[in-house]
Amino acid sequence: MNSRFAQKFIRHCACCGESSTPIASPVDRRAFVTGGLAAFGAALAGSGAPMPSFAQGASATNPRRIDVHHHFSPPQWLAFVRGRELLQPANAGWAPEKSIDDMDKGGVATAMISITNPGLWFGDKEATRVIARECNEYGAKLVQQHPTRFGLFCALPLPDVDATLGEIEYAFDTLKCDGAHFMTSYGDTWLGNPAHEPVMAELHRRKAVVHVHPTAANCCRNLIPGIAPGVMEYGTDTTRAIMSLMWGGQAAKYPDIRFIWSHAGGTVPFLAGRIDRASGNLKDKMPQGAIHEMKRFYYDTAGAANAGAIASLLQLVASDHILFGTDFPPGGTSAGVAKQLAQLGLGLTAADMRNIDRENAVRLIPRLATT
Numbered sequence: 001m002n003s004r005f006a007q008k009f010i011r012h013c014a015c016c017g018e019s020s021t022p023i024a025s026p027v028d029r030r031a032f033v034t035g036g037l038a039a040f041g042a043a044l045a046g047s048g049a050p051m052p053s054f055a056q057g058a059s060a061t062n063p064r065r066i067d068v069h070h071h072f073s074p075p076q077w078l079a080f081v082r083g084r085e086l087l088q089p090a091n092a093g094w095a096p097e098k099s100i101d102d103m104d105k106g107g108v109a110t111a112m113i114s115i116t117n118p119g120l121w122f123g124d125k126e127a128t129r130v131i132a133r134e135c136n137e138y139g140a141k142l143v144q145q146h147p148t149r150f151g152l153f154c155a156l157p158l159p160d161v162d163a164t165l166g167e168i169e170y171a172f173d174t175l176k177c178d179g180a181h182f183m184t185s186y187g188d189t190w191l192g193n194p195a196h197e198p199v200m201a202e203l204h205r206r207k208a209v210v211h212v213h214p215t216a217a218n219c220c221r222n223l224i225p226g227i228a229p230g231v232m233e234y235g236t237d238t239t240r241a242i243m244s245l246m247w248g249g250q251a252a253k254y255p256d257i258r259f260i261w262s263h264a265g266g267t268v269p270f271l272a273g274r275i276d277r278a279s280g281n282l283k284d285k286m287p288q289g290a291i292h293e294m295k296r297f298y299y300d301t302a303g304a305a306n307a308g309a310i311a312s313l314l315q316l317v318a319s320d321h322i323l324f325g326t327d328f329p330p331g332g333t334s335a336g337v338a339k340q341l342a343q344l345g346l347g348l349t350a351a352d353m354r355n356i357d358r359e360n361a362v363r364l365i366p367r368l369a370t371t
Contacts, residue, residue: 069325186259238266
């Protein structure tokens with residue numbers, strides 16, 4: 001590991017002067033302050049060190065990125081959500097060819113597809129069970145047609161626990177999906193709710209990869225007129241979901257679930273010190289502490305490929321827990337996200353970028369090594 005990742009720092013709470021648990025800091029502040037990416041690249045060039053992949057010209061080897069946050073819109077799902085009161089409009093313009101075209105332009109070998117907002121849950125358990133199955137069968141067929149270009153995070157009919165357990169069995173054992181996909185909350189029930197315990201136990205048994213996408217809980221919509229949920233609530237609801245799993249003890253109890261949190265973990269990296277202090281009396285739920293649990297999680301770059309978000313995330317985890325994600329099609333293009341990451345100026349090395357672009361995803365889902 002690069003020596004920068006061994007550096008430690010202590011955060012101090014401005015309001016109380018207390019310090020938090022030391023957290024590894026991978027940011028080279030001198031490179032950040034004195035010229036960002038250009039200075040960093042120039043220094044490498046002058047030293048004869050290998051140039052990072054993002055600093056090389058157009059002739060650089062295809063990075064074969066893996067986009068872990070990439071959405072699809074099955075026609076059955078579009079028909080299902082049509083006419084409902086929606087948190088945000090469903091993307092009706094998606095097609096497999098559009099995904100592949102974007103991937104080719106952005107150096108993406110494989111996209112892990114999942115359902116995005118408005119999700120599946122509108123209060124009808126049977127309807128949710130049916131549409132989850134239809135989405136998964138559509139997605140599995142797409143993977144079968146393009147096995148190296150797509151992977152599937154299966155849709156699950158939570159909050160119906162029994163139906164979710166049944167769909168996990170079918171999606172993993174019959175359809176051979178690569179992982180599971182949840183929303184951060186369902187109505188006003190977050191992912192770590194005790195009622196979901198059997199689902200977490202089963203995913204732990206399977207050592208499943210679980211991608212989690214934000215939504216806005218019923219409690220917290222339209223709090224400030226004119227501000228869409230995606231601006232603020234998505235990040236906040238991600239934090240609520242993460243804390244619900246930690247405070248409920250499920251994060252520590254089921255360590256073989258490999259969670260990937262969207263959008264760099266919402267506000268968790270910024271609040272990590274406060275979260276850690278607040279967990280001090282919960283040794284029964286988190287024997288090794290909140291920081292330990294947050295460091296075990298994985299985080300994607302969708303909607304977070306900016307210096308502020310990634311610098312904060314890098315204070316919590318090293319590059320081996322960050323994955324390339326785009327939120328395509330509503331959130332941006334793969335080429336655009338790759339360019340934003342290249343311009344961060346945070347001292348990320350070529351090895352760091354290989355981790356983020358591809359290697360971390362391959363370690364989580366080994367079959368992707370052949371894509």
